[in-house]
Amino acid sequence: MWNRQPNITGRNDPFSNAPRGRERLSAESVKCPTCAANITYMPEVKGMMCRNCGNIYDAETMEVLGSFGTGGEHDYVGEQDISAEDRRRHEILCNSCGAQLIADENTMSTMCPFCGSPALITRRMTREFKPDYIIPFKIDRDEASKNMMAWISSRKYTPWGFKSKCRLTKMTALYVPFWLLDCHVNTEMTGTGKYDRGASKVVYEVNSKLTYYVKGVPFDGATKIANKLMEAIEPFDYSELVKFDNKYLQGFYADKYDKRPIDLADKMFSRLDSFSVAETDLIAKKYDEYEARPEKTFSWMSDVKTRYCLLPVWFMTVEFEDRQYQFAVNGQTGEASGQMPTTSATDKMDFFNEMVSSNWKWIPIITAVVIPFILSSVLFQGNCSVSGFKTFWIVFLSALEIITIALIVLTFVGAFLSKHISKRIHKVADEVNDYDKDPGLDQYLDTTQKTSMKVEENYLGQFVKETSGNGPDIPDNIINTFVP
Numbered sequence: 001m002w003n004r005q006p007n008i009t010g011r012n013d014p015f016s017n018a019p020r021g022r023e024r025l026s027a028e029s030v031k032c033p034t035c036a037a038n039i040t041y042m043p044e045v046k047g048m049m050c051r052n053c054g055n056i057y058d059a060e061t062m063e064v065l066g067s068f069g070t071g072g073e074h075d076y077v078g079e080q081d082i083s084a085e086d087r088r089r090h091e092i093l094c095n096s097c098g099a100q101l102i103a104d105e106n107t108m109s110t111m112c113p114f115c116g117s118p119a120l121i122t123r124r125m126t127r128e129f130k131p132d133y134i135i136p137f138k139i140d141r142d143e144a145s146k147n148m149m150a151w152i153s154s155r156k157y158t159p160w161g162f163k164s165k166c167r168l169t170k171m172t173a174l175y176v177p178f179w180l181l182d183c184h185v186n187t188e189m190t191g192t193g194k195y196d197r198g199a200s201k202v203v204y205e206v207n208s209k210l211t212y213y214v215k216g217v218p219f220d221g222a223t224k225i226a227n228k229l230m231e232a233i234e235p236f237d238y239s240e241l242v243k244f245d246n247k248y249l250q251g252f253y254a255d256k257y258d259k260r261p262i263d264l265a266d267k268m269f270s271r272l273d274s275f276s277v278a279e280t281d282l283i284a285k286k287y288d289e290y291e292a293r294p295e296k297t298f299s300w301m302s303d304v305k306t307r308y309c310l311l312p313v314w315f316m317t318v319e320f321e322d323r324q325y326q327f328a329v330n331g332q333t334g335e336a337s338g339q340m341p342t343t344s345a346t347d348k349m350d351f352f353n354e355m356v357s358s359n360w361k362w363i364p365i366i367t368a369v370v371i372p373f374i375l376s377s378v379l380f381q382g383n384c385s386v387s388g389f390k391t392f393w394i395v396f397l398s399a400l401e402i403i404t405i406a407l408i409v410l411t412f413v414g415a416f417l418s419k420h421i422s423k424r425i426h427k428v429a430d431e432v433n434d435y436d437k438d439p440g441l442d443q444y445l446d447t448t449q450k451t452s453m454k455v456e457e458n459y460l461g462q463f464v465k466e467t468s469g470n471g472p473d474i475p476d477n478i479i480n481t482f483v484p
């Protein structure tokens with residue numbers, strides 16, 4: 001939806017949506033006033049955005065409108081660049097998975113929290129480490145493990161042995177780097193609304209404008225940690241957010257961010273966007289019939305600000321059947337989440353399916369054809385007189401024929417049933433074992449700022465419902481002729 005600006009003529013032309021008068025400029029000629037990188041017009045922010053430093057500028061005046069900036073962090077060039085504080089820290093690099101952790105000089109590491117590897121290298125800091133804020137740990141290891149196991153125990157259809165493996169895995173206290181996003185979101189949506197008026201329908205073009213502010217929407221800056229996992233243990237209580245101080249890091253690891261806010265901009269757009277879309281659904285309820293026009297719906301952010309902070313997370317990686325599963329407990333609220341593997345027991349139900357679709361199915365079928373053949377040859381051998389020996393064969397082969405046919409029927413019915421039952425169990429298991437749903441944006445709405453929803457109706461026409469015949473009340477293509 002973010003890119004569905006009206007009148008987009010060419011996606012490659014960065015100025016196709018820019019105000020009049022700037023068309024003469026080419027993308028190459030516009031440089032970021034802060035860092036001199038090339039900048040382009042982004043409809044998502046209704047301004048020129050620098051993908052290098054994250055600043056957003058007004059396309060006309062080049063005045064700063066907001067920023068996805070990181071606030072001055074930089075790589076060390078020489079020994080003199082390293083601050084006294086950073087000298088007291090070291091960086092731990094995992095040789096196996098490439099994770100980069102930061103710890104104070106007294107925190108010894110034995111095992112990588114992401115992959116469990118003991119192959120760790122301790123080295124000098126390579127980049128300034130300056131979080132703006134931190135929420136200190138409140139939940140200790142015992143409580144975190146208790147919550148984690150309670151959550152894991154509540155999961156269903158998990159493979160045998162997985163839960164006990166979780167019980168044996170140690171949790172690591174980790175400060176995870178987060179970018180907290182503050183911004184103003186604007187969404188414009190167009191649709192067609194119809195009211196039932198007895199024998200007729202009244203049709204309106206509906207233009208809605210939704211405006212709201214969000215404060216502190218968290219986005220984790222660590223590639224190693226699944227975004228969905230972090231969303232699942234939200235929210236954190238920001239009333240306990242304090243200015244970063246070295247003392248909070250003692251005895252803990254901090255994960256080093258490897259994604260800057262500007263790298264997460266698209267993720268930010270899409271999270272705000274899906275929230276807007278869900279909110280504008282409220283408009284639809286006003287009408288007897290409502291049809292959204294996605295191509296005439298778009299959103300943009302303004303007054304963008306990000307804050308860099310460390311949030312406390314108890315973290316655990318469990319390796320099972322060559323796959324890694326991440327689990328986390330919110331180190332402040334104790335909320336646990338993760339993603340569980342789904343049991344392979346249901347797969348065994350597919351045994352019948354496989355049999356039916358494989359060559360094995362021919363064995364009972366061929367047997368069923370062969371038996372009457374032998375049976376008839378026994379029956380009509382000689383002069384049709386039935387001896388005791390023949391009676392035995394007839395009874396035996398007939399019984400075998402009945403059993404074989406019953407087996408064929410059972411196999412096919414069983415395959416049909418197991419296919420459907422296992423599909424259902426798989427679906428339920430996947431839903432149950434997936435991450436908990438992300439909490440939306442409701443709790444990040446800034447209530448000190450005005451939230452507004454304006455709905456405008458433009459009368460398009462009135463239609464008399466057809467009462468005879470079986471056709472639709474209003475052909476859909478008629479509506480289109482009323483919309484410019």
Ligand SMILES: [Zn+2]
Nearest residue numbers: 032035050053
């Ligand atoms: Zn820049």
Ligand SMILES: [Zn+2]
Nearest residue numbers: 094097112115
């Ligand atoms: Zn590792």
